[in-house]
Amino acid sequence: MAQSRNLRAFKICGVFFLFLIGIILRLFYLQIEQKSVLAGLGEKNFLRIEVITPLRGNLLDCCGNLMATNNPVFDLYWQGSGQTGLIKEKVDLLKNLSQILGIDLRCELMLQDLAFAERFSRRILLFENLNFDKLCQVSEQCDADSSLVVENRFERVYLYGQLASHVLGFLSRVERIGQAGVEKLLQSSLEGQAGYKKTVTNSTGKKLGLQEFRQAKAGADIVLTLDLNMQKMAETFFEEGQSGAFILMDPKTGAVKALVSFPNYDPNIFNQPISFDEWQEKMVYNNPLLNRATAALYPPASTFKLVTIAAGLEQGIIASNSTFHCPGYFLFYGRKYACMNKLGHGSLDPRMALTYSCNVYCFEVARRISIDILAFYAKKFGLGKKTGCILYEKDGLVPTSAWKFQTKKEKWWKGDTVSASIGQSYLVVTPLQIARMVAAICTGSLVRPRILELEPIENEPLEISNYTLRILKDGMKNAVLLGTGKLLSYIKGFDIYVKTGTAQTCDLRKEKKTKRQLDHGWVSSFFYYKDDDPLVLTVVVENAGSSAPALQIVNRFLRAYKKYKESSNIQNTDRVEDVRCGATDQLGTATLLGDKLKD
Structure with a gap:
C-alpha cells in the first residue's frame, strides 16, 4: 500500500517537474528567442511611425534652367479627438466645409468614417490638392478648430509639359517611382533619403508625444546635356499627324542638345488618375510613349x-x-x-x-x-x-x-x-x-x-x-x-x-x-x-x-x-556695351572726384 502511494507521489512529482521544465523552456523562448519580435509588437501598440517623404531632385538643362521640379500641394485632413461621436459643433464645421470645398461631407458614408476617426483619434483625408483660394477660405473660416489639419506634400511638375518627355520620363502616381526616361534611370539619386517621426500614442490612438525624429534628405539635382532653347525649337517642327524623331548632337562630345520623339506626351497627366477613355484617346494611337x-x-x-x-x-x-x-x-x-x-x-x-x-x-x-x-x-x-x-x-x-x-x-x-x-x-x-x-x-x-x-x-x-x-x-x-x-x-x-x-x-x-x-x-x-x-x-x-x-x-x-x-549675339553685344558704358561712367566720376580733391 505504501509502495503504491510512493509510486503515485513519484508520478505526480514527475508530471510537475515536466510541467515546470515546459514553463521554463517556454519562458526562455519568449524572453530570449522572441525578445526582439515581441518587443517590436509591443512597441506597435504605443508607437506610430510616420514616413517623411524627401524632396525629389530637380532636372535641369545644360544652362541650369529647370525642366522638372516639385510643386507644394496641400491636403486637408480630419484629426479625431477621442470623443465617442461627432458633437454639434463638428457637424456645423462639416457643413461650412462642404460649402467651401463644393463636396458633401455629411453623407452617411463620410459621417461613419468621421465618427470612427473621432472615436479612435485617427486621421482621414477630407480633400486632396486644395487650390490657393480654398486654402485661404479654410484658413480664415475654420482655422480655430483643432480637428482640421492641413498637410503639405510635393508633387512632381514638368514645367514645359510635353517638352523632352521621352528624356525626362514620368513617375508612378502612388509610389512616386520613376517609370521612364531619366526619372527611372536615376531613381536612386533623385529620390533622396526618407525621414520619419516616431510618436507615442495611447490605447485609442491619440498622440501623446514625439519620441524620435529624423529629417528627410532631398534627392540630388541632375544636369542634362539638353539645351532648353534648342529643345523648344525642335519640338515645334513636327506637324499634327506626323510621327518621327529629331536628334541634335555635338559630334565631338556626344552631348545630345535636343531629342524629340513625336508624338510626345505630357508627363504631368500621370499625377492624377487616368480614365480608360482618356488613356485610349491620348496614349494608344501612334504610341506616344515609344x-x-x-x-x-x-x-x-x-x-x-x-x-x-x-x-x-x-x-x-x-x-x-x-x-x-x-x-x-x-x-x-x-x-x-x-x-x-x-x-x-x-x-x-x-x-x-x-x-x-x-x-x-x-x-x-x-x-x-x-x-x-x-x-x-x-x-x-x-x-x-x-x-x-x-x-x-x-x-x-x-x-x-x-x-x-x-x-x-x-x-x-x-x-x-x-x-x-x-x-x-x-x-x-x-x-x-x-x-x-x-x-x-x-x-x-x-x-x-x-x-x-x-x-x-x-x-x-x-x-x-x-x-x-x-x-x-x-x-x-x-x-x-x-x-x-x-x-x-x-x-x-x-x-x-x-x-x-x-x-x-x-x-x-x-x-x-x-x-x-x-x-x-x-x-x-x-x-x-x-x-x-x-x-x-x-x-x-x-x-x-x-x-x-x-x-x-x-x-x-x-x-x-x-x-x-x-x-544671342546682339544681346551679348548689348551687355558688353553696357559694361563699357558703366566702366566709362565710373572712370569719369572718379576723375571728377579726383579733380575736386585736388582743388
Missing part, C-alpha cells in the same frame, strides 16, 4: 550609301575617280532595280553618286562585294548595335550570310546584297545610330551619346581612312550645293553636309493604299554655323512618302537656329 529616337527601328535607306561607298573605297573596289554609268536602272539576273532618277544620272564618280543619291552606283559596288564585308563596315560605323546612350535603346540589325541561314534557313543571295547596299533588305537601325554614324564621318571617331553632363566623354577611333572620309564629306557637301539637299543651300552663314534617304516600307510593286505603306523620310547632316563647333542633326519622318518633309524640318530648324544665334 521613344522613336532610340527604340524605334527603320531601314536606313540611302543614308546607308555612305557605308556602301566607304566599304568600296576601303576595299579597293572603287577609287575616287571610278565611274559607273547610270541609265536609270540596274539589270541583275533578269530583274530591273530602279534608280531614284528613272531617266538616269549618266556617268558618276563616288562623290557625285552621293550627291545625287544614285542607286545604280551602289548596285555596282554591291555586285563586287560580299554582304559580310558590307556588314563589317556597317558595324565599324556603329550600326546594328547599341550606341551606349543611357536611355533605353534597341540594337537594330545588320544582316550577314550566317544570320540569314540561322534565322531564315536560307542562303544569302546576291540580290539581297543589292538591296542592302541602298539600306533596304533586312537592315534596320535607330535614328540615334545614324546620328552617331554621321558624327563619326564629321570627326573621325565614334562618340558615345550623352544625356547627363556628368557622363564622361567616350570616343573610339573610326578606323576608316581620312581619304575615304574626305570623299564622303565631299559627296555630302555637294548634296547641299547640287543634289538632294539643295533646299538647304539658300540658308546663309552655314557650312552644311547632308545625306537624305527614302526608306521603303513595302514591296515597290504593290500599290500603296494606306499611309502606313508610304516610305519613311530620312535626313542626316552635320553643320557649322560661322565659327561655331559642328553639330549633327538627324531627322526621320515616318510614312512621309519621301525625304521632303524631313528636309523641310531641317530647313526650318536651321533658319530658327540662325535667328536664335543672331539674337
Whole structure:
C-alpha cells in the first residue's frame, strides 16, 4: 500500500517537474528567442511611425534652367479627438466645409468614417490638392478648430509639359517611382533619403508625444546635356499627324542638345488618375510613349550609301575617280532595280553618286562585294548595335550570310546584297545610330551619346581612312550645293553636309493604299554655323512618302537656329556695351572726384 502511494507521489512529482521544465523552456523562448519580435509588437501598440517623404531632385538643362521640379500641394485632413461621436459643433464645421470645398461631407458614408476617426483619434483625408483660394477660405473660416489639419506634400511638375518627355520620363502616381526616361534611370539619386517621426500614442490612438525624429534628405539635382532653347525649337517642327524623331548632337562630345520623339506626351497627366477613355484617346494611337529616337527601328535607306561607298573605297573596289554609268536602272539576273532618277544620272564618280543619291552606283559596288564585308563596315560605323546612350535603346540589325541561314534557313543571295547596299533588305537601325554614324564621318571617331553632363566623354577611333572620309564629306557637301539637299543651300552663314534617304516600307510593286505603306523620310547632316563647333542633326519622318518633309524640318530648324544665334549675339553685344558704358561712367566720376580733391 505504501509502495503504491510512493509510486503515485513519484508520478505526480514527475508530471510537475515536466510541467515546470515546459514553463521554463517556454519562458526562455519568449524572453530570449522572441525578445526582439515581441518587443517590436509591443512597441506597435504605443508607437506610430510616420514616413517623411524627401524632396525629389530637380532636372535641369545644360544652362541650369529647370525642366522638372516639385510643386507644394496641400491636403486637408480630419484629426479625431477621442470623443465617442461627432458633437454639434463638428457637424456645423462639416457643413461650412462642404460649402467651401463644393463636396458633401455629411453623407452617411463620410459621417461613419468621421465618427470612427473621432472615436479612435485617427486621421482621414477630407480633400486632396486644395487650390490657393480654398486654402485661404479654410484658413480664415475654420482655422480655430483643432480637428482640421492641413498637410503639405510635393508633387512632381514638368514645367514645359510635353517638352523632352521621352528624356525626362514620368513617375508612378502612388509610389512616386520613376517609370521612364531619366526619372527611372536615376531613381536612386533623385529620390533622396526618407525621414520619419516616431510618436507615442495611447490605447485609442491619440498622440501623446514625439519620441524620435529624423529629417528627410532631398534627392540630388541632375544636369542634362539638353539645351532648353534648342529643345523648344525642335519640338515645334513636327506637324499634327506626323510621327518621327529629331536628334541634335555635338559630334565631338556626344552631348545630345535636343531629342524629340513625336508624338510626345505630357508627363504631368500621370499625377492624377487616368480614365480608360482618356488613356485610349491620348496614349494608344501612334504610341506616344515609344521613344522613336532610340527604340524605334527603320531601314536606313540611302543614308546607308555612305557605308556602301566607304566599304568600296576601303576595299579597293572603287577609287575616287571610278565611274559607273547610270541609265536609270540596274539589270541583275533578269530583274530591273530602279534608280531614284528613272531617266538616269549618266556617268558618276563616288562623290557625285552621293550627291545625287544614285542607286545604280551602289548596285555596282554591291555586285563586287560580299554582304559580310558590307556588314563589317556597317558595324565599324556603329550600326546594328547599341550606341551606349543611357536611355533605353534597341540594337537594330545588320544582316550577314550566317544570320540569314540561322534565322531564315536560307542562303544569302546576291540580290539581297543589292538591296542592302541602298539600306533596304533586312537592315534596320535607330535614328540615334545614324546620328552617331554621321558624327563619326564629321570627326573621325565614334562618340558615345550623352544625356547627363556628368557622363564622361567616350570616343573610339573610326578606323576608316581620312581619304575615304574626305570623299564622303565631299559627296555630302555637294548634296547641299547640287543634289538632294539643295533646299538647304539658300540658308546663309552655314557650312552644311547632308545625306537624305527614302526608306521603303513595302514591296515597290504593290500599290500603296494606306499611309502606313508610304516610305519613311530620312535626313542626316552635320553643320557649322560661322565659327561655331559642328553639330549633327538627324531627322526621320515616318510614312512621309519621301525625304521632303524631313528636309523641310531641317530647313526650318536651321533658319530658327540662325535667328536664335543672331539674337544671342546682339544681346551679348548689348551687355558688353553696357559694361563699357558703366566702366566709362565710373572712370569719369572718379576723375571728377579726383579733380575736386585736388582743388
